[in-house]
Amino acid sequence: MELHVVINGRKDLAGQLYKQLRNAIESGRLAAGTQLPPSRLLAEQLGISRKTISDTYAQLTYENFLTGVIGKGTYVNARTARVERKQNHTELAGFEVIESWRTLPVFLRHPTLEGSLRYDFIGGATSKGQFPQDDWRRCTSHALRQMAGSKGFYSLPEGLPALRNAIARHIAFSRGVNCQDDDVVVCNGAQQALDLISRVLTRPGSIVAMEDPGYPPARLLFGTHGATVVGVPVDAEGIQVDKIPLGTRLIYVTPSHQFPLGMPMSQARRVALLAKAHELGAIIIEDDYDSEFRYEGRPTDSLQSMDERGIVAYVGTFSKTLLPELRLGYAVLPPAIHEAVVRAKQLTDLHTSTLPQWALAKFIAEGCLLKHIRRCHTIYAGRRERILSRMAGDLSPWLEAIPSTAGFHMAVMCKAPIDIALVIELAKKVEVGLYSIESFFYQRTPQAGFLMGFGAIETLDIDTALDRLRDILQQVA
Template sequence: MELHVVINGRKDLAGQLYNQLRSAIESGRLAAGTQLPPSRLLAEQLGISRKTISDTYAQLTYENFLTGVIGKGTYVNTRPAKNQPKQSHSQLASAEVIESWRNLPVFLRHPTLEGSLRYDFIGGATSKGQFPQDDWRRCTSHALRQIAGSKGFYSYAEGLPALRNAIARHIAFSRGVNCQDEDVVVCNGAQQALDLISRVMTRPGSLVAMEDPGYPPARLLFGTHGATVVGVPVDAEGIEVDKIPDGTRLIYVTPSHQFPLGVAMSQARRVALLERARELGAIIIEDDYDSEFRYEGRPTDSLQSMDEHGIVAYVGTFSKTLLPELRLGYMILPPAILEAVVRAKQLTDLHTSTLPQWALAKFIAEGCLLKHIRRCHAIYAGRRERILSRVAGDLSPWLEAVPSVAGFHMSLRCKVPIDMPLLVELAKKVEVGLYPIEPFYYQRAPQDGLLMGFGAIETLDIDPALDRLRDILQQLS
């Protein structure tokens, strides 16, 4: 390591060295576990005797600042934490702003390995065992070779050209999205896409309309930008377009697999939504988060494919098709906002990490993504059928499924009054994770029901978990 020590003159050499080393350790500049240079090397670098170095190391070791490991060297010791009182957020000039962030509710946080339940119907998560590790490892090796051959400069804010081309080809084929490479912006998951679009489209007081019930992280994000979020009811055909208020600048929808209910927006409602947005001068955010998994009927094209006026910003993610930990998403932006969003992206993080971008570009180009989606589709279809069979069978006295044909979660409505907090608590006691849909409602009166994710629970675990759910429902009855 490189140690910064300055010796002035020839007086009290040991004292100078001692004071500088001790100060560096106490301030944290020399962190616990840092190895110090051997005494012979440091003596040569500073032009002082080796004995002076050794005596100083010995004194600091005696005072517990350093520790010696035989055969390895001298290391900075772990220091006890100082109990100096730190300034609280309430004492800062920005206390009100900080408090508003501290008070934001936490939604959809996935449990850690230690805190997870044996049977978990959590939404938005996939079975890690399905991830094609060997293919991804090979693509990552390719990515490392690409980076090794680069000049080491910052990359494109809008994403690597190779990945933008791969995404444009993939979604044109799988979702009917009408785009060119230059329309694609790569981002750190769909959440960053929502943040960037909101940054350039809203100011404090701007109206944002979104489905109610809907996706809470989107609603909270729009709110942190100062926007006034209006919840618009959802029926069997999707968002009720005629209830989108005048003055709305941004409309957030999940038309292919409404979150959380799962209904698909009808063709007539899609036409009406596009017309309403054009009248308002608003941009529609189409969050197409998991509709590549479709189980019934012909695939529905994206809302973006119907857009003739450049008012739909299409947002996609690889968190659902691959892994949430990758944090890779993308936007297909209309010309009116493309340049502004790229500028916002550049100011926010310069660009998304290029290592996963290179790997994903090769992964898609070689057909690995489509192969993975087909394999997972068969697995999720089996899980979905098993849940639907049980809901139509022994769980039918209490629950009914909301019609849904895509994704890897479904909603179950309560047919009779059920104490949902008690149900969730009792289920935890028998290692079953259940999630009510009530928190997803915003301004509408919530309905009782469950969001049943089947992406993360193994197929063979579904029946044992639903057996336990049935037994609890019988007890509550």
């Protein structure tokens, strides 16, 4: 009897074979004790190399799906029946804590490959086709050589000196950040940087002020530390400083590209914010998540570059300039909290993986990052202009874009009453991914609109997607 396996094309042959064999075993189609064809015979039947077959068998054997019998062949292993755990979490002493985590809302989760749509305006994501794979592969090979020459000890919690130096140079050049290598702490994405800063500054009941609307994962994170999060309204100039409450010890802002509305914080508002934080004895977290992509006007320096008192913690990420999957971010910390954050980092995870750190250090030092940003800037600028043109054209009866000079998303607000949830559901049916802006509001009354990301959607797909959105709006509005 021949084993039923279908190979499509010539890409990822081992992956195709692995997935089909594992699915067949897990579904019971290949029963325990079934002998698989010898690797040579299956290779001839499928027209692929014997090594691909052998490697796949070896992987499934390692994962206990297969077992090899010397002199006889390879067989499907008997799977251990899953043991049902009868204890309910409500019986545990820590039930209330567990429940508080279980009931947290999920925000900004990116879809899996299987759940992605053809035309997706998701925010915070980039097109993987733009990633410089060859340059990164070369830098990763360099990283492996560096690790091979190390003693194999744990690394520094604040990050590799080579990467901290590369980051300090890069952000001084691109964002005007005033820092030295020792001020930088490498983190697993910007989210860990926010977590570490909050850990060392807040206790249950501490007041944290942040923009409203704002970034929900930051708000939820501060809340899990027991902080009382206060949403502060924003206007065309940014956060309304005079509404930051007394007793605030941490202020979270996105001054270069307000999330999610997109406007930059004015110079006067920045000065006022620094003065207010000093008066309160508070630390400001400046989340500068995607401002390296700027399309209009003179580039604005970071808020940190204006800080003369050591009260701004500057947080950046490579998830937007490179790939979210790398999970690399950093914090430039004022002296008052630097040592505390490093100790918290060490207790949390010891240190960030050194392999991507070595690779990124070389990637930045060789100018690959700046070259990649410039290339992406041209692409994003074209996509932004296309969306703005359509918002001012045939979509103008229903939608209006908020002026945004940086990043790769924009807020598009409704000019007429629209059932946002219905539009989103109808858009999914025609392979268009749309996302409401309402969930980013916290204590303010939500406004109706969409967060339109243009990092992941291809330029040539924008008009097709917006044509479909227009047709939907004509039906429902």
